[in-house]
Amino acid sequence: MEFTTLGRTGLRVSIAGLGTGGPSRLGQKGGLAPDQTVALIRRAIDLGINFFDTAENYGTEAILGAGLRGVPRDSVLVSTKHY
Numbered sequence: 001m002e003f004t005t006l007g008r009t010g011l012r013v014s015i016a017g018l019g020t021g022g023p024s025r026l027g028q029k030g031g032l033a034p035d036q037t038v039a040l041i042r043r044a045i046d047l048g049i050n051f052f053d054t055a056e057n058y059g060t061e062a063i064l065g066a067g068l069r070g071v072p073r074d075s076v077l078v079s080t081k082h083y
Contacts, residue, residue, distance in 0.1 A: 001048025006077070013077050017051035018044045021058035034063060041067025045076070055081045 002015045018041065020026045026037045041052075041064065052068070054061050061080065068076060 003050075011077055013051040014049045016049055017053055017079075018049050020052065020054040020060040020064050025058055026060050026063060028060065028063070034066065037063050038067045045071060050076045051079070052076060053079045057082075 003012050004015055005011065006013050024030055026032070027040060028037065032040070044052075052064060054064050064078070068078075
């Protein structure tokens with residue numbers, strides 16, 4: 001995985017991130033079971049992704065939290081927003 005620095009923050013982020021919204025909502029709209037979604041998040045981490053985008057409006061914050069459980073907090077960046 002390639003990484004870049006996020007603006008002037010000094011934060012090192014993967015050039016690919018995992019968005020938790022969009023039409024699939026991490027596969028939740030397509031019928032993925034919660035454990036499958038957690039596996040998807042874990043696979044992203046295994047591939048080097050450390051940037052995750054979510055929002056309260058997506059309804060996926062809790063499942064993202066489940067997928068990140070046990071992952072060192074300083075190893076990921078979670079971007080969220082409130083509408």
